[in-house]
Amino acid sequence: MNTLEIIKPENLVYGKPRLMNDNPMHYCPGCSHGVIHKLIAEVIEEMGMEEQTIGIAPVGCAVFAYNYLDIDWQEAAHGRAPALATAVKRLNPDKMVFTYQGDGDLAAIGTAETIHACNRGENIVIVFVNNAIYGMTGGQMAPTTLLGMSTATCPHGRNVELNGYPLKISDLLAQLDGTCLVTRQAVHTAAAVKKAKKMLRKAFENSMSHKGTSIVEFVSTCASGWKMSPDQSNKWMVENMFPKYPLGDLKDI
Amino acid sequence: MAKIKGTVVVDTERCKGCDLCVVACPTDVLELAKEVNSKGYNYARMKNPDECIGCANCGYVCPDGCITIYKVKI
Amino acid sequence: MKHEIIIAGFGGQGVLSMGKILAYSGLMEDKEVAWFPSYGPEQRGGTANVTVILSDDKISSPVLHRFDIAIILNQPSLEKFESRVKSGGILIYDGNGITAPPTRKDIRIFHIDAMNTAVNEGNAKAFNMIVLGGMLKIEPMVTMESVMKGLKKSLPERHHKLLPMNEKAILRGMEIIEEI
């Protein structure tokens, strides 16, 4: 049996989700954003919610997320996505609403919006991509940058006296009564991707059953910002990011 | 005994040659081509098509959604 | 007919609510009314004042320099507003806390011993209604019926049981006001 004989619709195992369109993504090669976008598309598709979903895009690398998934989107000002999502969900309680935010957007400039949306228990999903660096603006320090890790604005490595500590914001959000699910996932292996998708689905289901705020943090890579190959980035992430940001559920009620 | 045979189709124009699929493949099916696509990326392709078991690991980790996987039981 | 009134005293004396009841009373008689308070961070203590205008015609400025009637409930307010009563106008004050009584000769000055009366009769909270009653005695710009209707409008439902007590206080004020 040759290759051409296998390529038939009935033999399909896996492909680009239908909700992800053909627009070429502006992300760098190997960027974790692409996989996370796919997972969101798959979950929305599988839940049959594509006509009921409103996504809120951040400022940062994912600013153009709205160009890649064929759902309705709003583009927020930097850090304000949870405020937008709050209004969208409260005004439309039957819609499925999520924000997609990076570490700068969610854990620096938008900390207040993030914490208060979670504390109010807004019935939204917050997808949090933590790659410990600012990608869009050219690799500056993020609130989640590891100690000793060098970036454009901490070229000698993050230093506690100068920059304080990496912010484990998901741990903080797990303390809030308004959150029902806080989980930390990654997408560096096929197994990790499958597990992450399961938790993402749970998060979206929580939002529809009005259980409170669900946060899915993706510990991610930034090959360009970290100045490594995508594969090296994954290895570096396992060795350096995971000890500080261990994968697993911080809260699941 | 039934054998599983798979194959992958790479959208070579969409591919950015990040190599993550190559690393993820358990049976060493994929490689990056010497040739480049119109954007200048060395795209992924099958070097050992016969080894593919259709596990889709390459597809799962592909950030750009450019891999489609098929499989059959023979 | 138009009445331009300033009510001034300490915060917590019921200055603003006295003005509010007067404004509501005017509303009951289909008059044009404006109620413009001084507002500030202090809810109690400090000085508070409110301008109330009742008029048969449309009211232009809610901010005024001169008044037909000044109701003065503390010394700082007396100092601020005595000179701003129109010639031939009325100044009513409660002597409690007034160290230097008003001196103008071109206006009518009335004294009302409202605070002492309220306290002696065990009803300190109705102090402002006693003062209001005094003013209505001198210048009956609205009927007692309208005042009671206005009072009912301006009080939350749960306080409506206090209406008879307030009415009593207004009538008491009418008795005790005296011209100097």
Place this chain on the structure above:
Amino acid sequence: MEDEVKLMKGNEAIAHAAIRYGADGYFGYPITPQSEIMETLMDEKPWETTGMVVLQAESEVSAINMVYGGAACGKRVMTSSSSPGISLKQEGISYMAGAELPALIVNVMRGGPGLGTIQPSQADYFQTVKGGGHGDYRLITLAPASVQEMADHVALGFDLAFKYNNPAMILADGVIGQMMEKVILPEQKPRKTEEEIRKEQPWATLGKTHGRKPNIITSLELDPAVMEQNNIRFQQKYNQIEENEVIYEELLCDDAEYLIVAFGSTARISQTTVELARKEGIKVGLFRPITLWPFPKKKLKAYSEKVKGILTVELNAGQMVEDVKLAVECKIPVNFYGRLGGIVPTPDEVLDELKKLL
């Protein structure tokens, strides 16, 4: 009884009018002298009657971005604040102008700069009509001068915002917000249904229905050629608004030799000044811009042929006076009188100033 005459503060009138307009949401943060707006809404509990959402946000920044989110769904949403809070909201206002979103923002001005004072001021005129946030945009600006207008401008503001897909602001001050006057509230209108919104605001992000392209609400466009076209489109829209939506009021202007130009609370004060002046035989009229942007420049230019001079009265150091001068193209003397820092002038004071001009 729907048309019952009520007595209430300007701030309370805004709240009641919003409910009766069929507004979908209010998002705010307390600040003096406008806190009664949210307090009244919370007390009225419109979520139990009309379904209107009322939410106290964690900051003005968050509140305006909630408004952005709601507006992007095609909903009738609003916020209110006072000067320092409005400064914080400028980010969201600029984004809404850029994304062409309709919304109503209320500014009950207080004296600045900085934390300033809580007393009345009109010092945010420049901020409101000349920019405020970044970028070339305009904010439809209404200046109510009575409690009745506070109520009426809610509907007017929403209607204009939705007509042009542009944020609109009610620019009031502590006098208008805090004073009580008679008001007749509008009749209760139903809130728009989702079907109506989908029809009237086809751009609304309410979920991508089958067959249509995704709706994307954004102010971002990295291609300068496209961004220039966007800006040109905005400017055309602004020109249309300037052409069609100017509102003003004239009092005793027909035979006037002099004009007082004032808006909001100072217009009310100046109204008494005009009455006092007329008693003294001074032929003065009051011209009150109700829309501060679009500014009634054509009408004022026409007056420059008829009157000898203009006195602009404001609670600031001279802001609208610049627009008056531009409007009359310096053909007649334009003078200014203002008080600062929360001091409100009395009609007599303005009369003295007027007499200096004669």
